[in-house]
Amino acid sequence: MVLADLGRKLNAALSSLNRAPVVDEKVLDALLKEVCAALLESDVNVKLVASLRSKVKTKVKASLESGADKGKDTNRKNIVQKAIFDELVQLVDPGVEPYKPKKGQSNVIMAVGLQGNGKTTTCTKLAVYYQKRGFKSCIVCADTFRAGAFDQTRQSATKAKVAYFGSYTETDPVSIAAQGCC
Ligand SMILES: Nc1nc2c(ncn2[C@@H]2O[C@H](COP(=O)(O)OP(=O)(O)O)[C@@H](O)[C@H]2O)c(=O)[nH]1
Ligand SMILES: [Mg+2]
Incomplete structure (x- = not known):
């Protein structure tokens, strides 16, 4: 909004x-x-x-x-x-070249920001962007604070045909992030 x-x-x-x-x-x-x-x-x-x-x-x-x-x-x-x-x-403009993921290795991009500033949407766009360019994309929802955050990730990842990972029960974002990125 x-x-x-x-x-x-x-x-x-x-x-x-x-x-x-x-x-x-x-x-x-x-x-x-x-x-x-x-x-x-x-x-x-x-x-x-x-x-x-x-x-x-x-x-x-x-x-x-x-x-x-x-x-x-x-x-x-x-x-x-x-x-x-x-x-x-x-x-x-951050004034620096953006991060360029490399093939053949794990590339992790972490999105941090206030609620509603577009993290889930942007992550889905990035996942689709890289998937189209031959990368295996996956969105990990480590937001355990906002109610429905994982559901939103699930819905938007499903719609975009991108893999996703998250938990309804785990309350530690670090643990989800570690599991999702391994
Ligand atoms: N106009 C516009 N709206 C956006 C954009 N990115 C996200 N939104 C909207 O902003 C709201 C919050 O986005 P969301 O991805 O859920 O934010 P999050 O809470 O940071 O994950 C949603 O209604 C999105 O549709 C954008 O680039 N442009
Ligand atoms: Mg979100």
Whole structure:
């Protein structure tokens, strides 16, 4: 829900930019206010949000001053949209090459995060992704805290035709993880 809500709010903010007849500093400030509020409501770190705001402002100002907009509002809108998009991507870019599993050995990826931030969904997507590329994927549900976590893993793994492992009775996540990864 968190991600879907954030996506909806960001889309709403950007479509209000498209509706604006002229793109001036007031419109940019209003847009940034909406985008930043959406990010803050989704628990993005306040310092990162403040930095995104100032970077977008600096980038847009520099582009407009350099005359890249050629005075047209459609160009201005594109500049603003691109600046926001680039900074949002920057926000989730770890800046390092992602982990690359190797064939012929066991590769373990552990997903850690707050409830509802997309671990089960992402793990299923990753499992399908690697299965399609010739890896033997298995999702291990070591979440013994959230009621129904294992059922959700079972359902989503079954739907995606991926192997899964978990327990209804074991209460120690370490034990499940160890059994599931051996
Ligand atoms: N829009 C969107 N929703 C997602 C995404 N990943 C997960 N969700 C939704 O977020 C909710 C929680 O996801 P879940 O995988 O159960 O999170 P978990 O508690 O961390 O395992 C579910 O309703 C998912 O459908 C995503 O990439 N985009
Ligand atoms: Mg889960």
